[in-house]
Every structure is written in structure tokens, then in C-alpha cells.
Amino acid sequence: MAGNFHLLGCPDCGNEQVVFEKVAMPVACAVCGHTLATPTGGKATLEGELIETVEAR
Ligand SMILES: [Zn+2]
Known part of the structure; x- marks a missing residue:
């Protein structure tokens, strides 16, 4: 049940946040x-900026 994490930057305020891909x-x-x-x-639709x-693992 492994999955990746995305570090996303908020397009509005620049906050960086880790989001699970599912x-x-x-x-x-x-x-x-x-x-x-x-x-x-399935996988999430990312609306923030993918960093x-x-x-x-
Ligand atoms: Zn924000």
C-alpha cells in the first residue's frame, strides 16, 4: 500500500504543504x-504548484 507524497506550494499564499497522492x-x-x-x-488532482x-519507502 505504498504511495507517493507531493510537496505542493499554494498558488495564493506560497505555503508549502505535503499531500498524499491518493x-x-x-x-x-x-x-x-x-x-x-x-x-x-485514484490519484489526486493537484491544484497547487508541484514542488x-x-x-x-
Ligand atoms: Zn494558501
């Missing part, structure tokens, strides 16, 4: 509430 619920920026990722049944992808 989110079950929409993920909002912790600072301003902008939606960073939404679930699409880095971190592979799970």
Missing part, C-alpha cells in the same frame, strides 16, 4: 484554505 478528501491549504488537491477515485514528489 487523498480520500479534498486537501486545503492550512494557511488560506485554497484547495490544493481533490480526489478523483517535489517524495517516494514512500
